[in-house]
Amino acid sequence: MSFILGTSLLAVVTALACALPGAFVVLRRNAMLVEGIAHAVLPGIVVGYALTHDLNSPWLIVGAALAGLLVVLGNEWLIRTGLVTGDAPQGLLFPALFAAGVIFITLDFSHVHLHTHVVLVGDLNLAAFHQLSVNGVSIGPRYLYVMLAVLAVNVAFITIFYPKLKVTTFDHQFATVLGMRTRLLNTSFMFLVSVTVVTAFHAAGVILVISLLVVPAAIAHLISRRLSVMLVLTALFAVVGALAGFWIAYALNAATSASMAVFFGLLFIAVAVIDALATRVRRYRRAGHAGIKGLLVRPPHEEAERLDGSSPAPSPQAAE
């Protein structure tokens, strides 16, 4: 397998492995929590490397993923104390963990050859460097198979628990009444997200991992009316973005993961704008209007929807 093919395959597989659980992250409103997880796994990786000397060791992956889970559980604990308000609990733990990771790296604590720079953006080409070969024939980067395994686990988890994930994400109180163990499902899911973040880290770095987890799913959310459709579109956008970002970076000799992050952002903007325009055109066709002028004004009933109380206002899950 050629290096380019192997590396672009790695980009695609990594994007898919992140984006699929990302659909649920977006719907559960955990995007910024994932930002915290992505930073917090750093000390886990450094310490894990000191113990295992293998960045792809399953022990390292599980250990570092537990550090990510620490952010999730710590965040829940901080909220439960009732002493820290608003979204601050999510912003308190991860900088400290990340700072510890940076200090470990600069002290060369574990002789892990991570540049703090690489931590943020990853290095796809470096991740693809170790090639596997069978009988002297290259079968692509070793890391590709690690990511394939993570992708398989994610797909299996989502497939098996699809009905449960769907109903707990949409209405967790209803799921509890049905007798589902929502807390266990939630913690398992976040652990899986954490594992995904740890493994995708070398190729993608902190920032692109967040981008891969959140943005394809957000783009799909804009135009999906059903969850199954949203998952398919999420996968589609992830593949398109990964390939486009990879080739743009290759053509311009720019940083791969940064290109992907920017490309995903632009794709989001494009789809959001097109979707908004299409909605407006549809409305005006239906209302029998013609002419471009009407397209520029917000239709009056859109405002009315917002005021009648049943509009999609943020819904705090207060006890009463």
Add this chain to the structure above:
Amino acid sequence: MSTAPIACRARNLSVAYRAEPVLRGVNFSVPLGSVMGIVGPNGAGKSTLIKAMLGLVTPLTGTVDFSGRPLDQVRRRIGYMPQSTSVDWDFPTTVIDLVTMGTYGELGWIRRPGKAERARAMAALEQTGIPNLAARQIGELSGGQRQRAFLARALAQAPDLYFMDEPFQGIDAKSQQAMVDVLQDLRARGKTIVMVLHHLATVRDYCDHVTLLNVSVVASGPADEAFTKENIRTAYEARDGAEAFLATAV
């Protein structure tokens, strides 16, 4: 108190938020086949009472039983219709998908909803009069249609005991009529219904039993005995809204 068999009962049920009691020593029982309205001022703990009975909030004291059995043994027979403000209406799901969720309690680890579940969901939609909306995304529904979809989901659970949290909130006349028809049908089939009601004026139309609640139970029993001027005044502590209501309605 009547001697009819009891569908569910709360004994000395208390719930505290931090150290503040939201519910205090609540005792009440719902006779089998009755429609029990839970009524009280804002902050009286009406929703909390339902949530405590369904195990959604942990009680500080007290127990709940369902014909003598704990919640975990009877979950399949309980239907729940939450307040419509409690979910994300932009969630990518269609009305039929939403209603099918009502059947998920019976799915095991591996099974997924199939034709039988879809058919049940469709039948529930027909009962509430919105089968034509099955393919709509839930956010495209009006307030009344949303409530009807939620009611259909509870129907799809095929329970014997229904808990409904403000089912008539933000609803149009047509949807209201459709829902009242469903409730009457359920009652005729001997189902038990517990519902939180916000508007005092509608209580007598829908309920044969009433529990007046203001953190603790003011009165509970058949509507004629419990839903009296005296009890309403006590429950509402002579708040303006109740005074206005008392002046006109009862």
Add this chain to the structure above:
Amino acid sequence: MDLIEFFGNHTFRMVFLGTSVIGLVAGALGSFAYLRRQSLISDVVAHSALPGALLAFLTAVVVLGVNGRNMLGLIVGAVATGTLSALFANAIAARTKIRIDTAMAISLTFFFGAGMLLLRVISDGSFPGKGGIDDYLFGNASVITIADLVTSTAVGALALLLMLVFWKEFTLRTFDPVLSTVLGFRAGLIDTLMFTTIVIAIVIGVKAVGVVLMIAFVVTPPAAARQWTRTLPGMVALSGVFGGIGSGFGAYLSIMLGNVPSGPVIVLVLFAIFLISLLASPRRSVITTALHRARAREALRRALLAEGTDR
């Protein structure tokens, strides 16, 4: 090394003073972000300051032909892109069905990705003064010059002055947004002002602390100060003190330890202050509240059980 020796060293003095000023300003102004429950947007703003700081560098070097690491240029560029990123996130949340947390993540990765692309452009090109430009990521307090210190102190003081001048408006807007609108304060204007001061507090830290960890300077001191205080002036003051002293002490520690970047050490010091506050402040700490609450709940439970058996 004793304190006299420490402060006798020009670089050490700059590191200490520079980070203390950053900590003080960010701590004080972060209180408003904290109380308005918008702490995380500061993470977006900080990350998004990167492309602005780098654009300012490029503009200075290529167009103006002056020193690209000029503090004022950096601040102007970072404020511009930082503000844009927050507006972008809010626009997504307001105009699409995407919620604010996802919108923040989209904005953050987009702007930061652009920053990383620019960083690559700069490090591949031949620009004077580009050495160490990637310090903007994690900061490097040892490159703070006197001019930098003066600029960031002046800009930070301006932000604090704005806060004092509009104290009444800020307070009202924080605690009772509806009332402040009813009373005729221009809500949009006050919000813009308040937000601008917070952005300034964030971007003056870019050079010394870096964009990645700046959120800790804005979120941690207020969360710690909140555990000790009951009034807004008390909280703002204590948060500023925690930020200033914590940063100074962290900088001192990092120099003492040698070869450790000061930004991450300061973050850990601030986190320690927060943990101590949370666990042990006499009035409202985890331990006292938990004890108090458990006792109250137990008393309530007994009373209710007694009531229950009376019936």
